[in-house]
Amino acid sequence: MPDKTLKILVIQGPNLNLLGQRESLIYGSETLETVHAALEKRSGPLQTSLSFFQSNHEGAIIDRIQAAKKDGVDGILINAGALTHTSIGLRDVLAGTAIPFVEVHISNVHAREEFRHHSYLSAIAAGIVVGFGTAGYDLGLEGLVRHLRRPKS
Numbered sequence: 001m002p003d004k005t006l007k008i009l010v011i012q013g014p015n016l017n018l019l020g021q022r023e024s025l026i027y028g029s030e031t032l033e034t035v036h037a038a039l040e041k042r043s044g045p046l047q048t049s050l051s052f053f054q055s056n057h058e059g060a061i062i063d064r065i066q067a068a069k070k071d072g073v074d075g076i077l078i079n080a081g082a083l084t085h086t087s088i089g090l091r092d093v094l095a096g097t098a099i100p101f102v103e104v105h106i107s108n109v110h111a112r113e114e115f116r117h118h119s120y121l122s123a124i125a126a127g128i129v130v131g132f133g134t135a136g137y138d139l140g141l142e143g144l145v146r147h148l149r150r151p152k153s
């Protein structure tokens, strides 16, 4: 039987709309549009249907995750940006909806300022991809799909 198409929501948090214009030594020169176009290319072979959401607002991201639960989204790929280090509300909605998710960071947050070393999300993530630049989104999508399709006993 062919695998079912998985509905994946890609969430980009605060300031990721500025990718390519912002601190390019840390985040590179690719734009968010380019990153999403590359993910779309991977989406067919992985049998996923992707939707994308970027917001600079914590509440809007929480609302979107609640809506994803109602829409039957199978998995979330999320770079929560700075909210990673601050938002208990974001953790609570991810825990409460129990949608499996992979946390992505473009930079190696552990090699940066101490305030970036803690994530409210990591302990409940299916997996984490950190420090591989924008390739982390591809790796994260692949990891998320493998996680969702893993044999369950």
Ligand code: DQA
Binding pocket: 014, 015, 016, 079, 080, 081, 082, 083, 084, 104, 105, 106, 107, 108, 109, 116
């Ligand atoms: C980031 C790392 C965060 O600490 C930062 O606030 C971001 C981007 C990353 O992708 O490396 O906005 O999530």
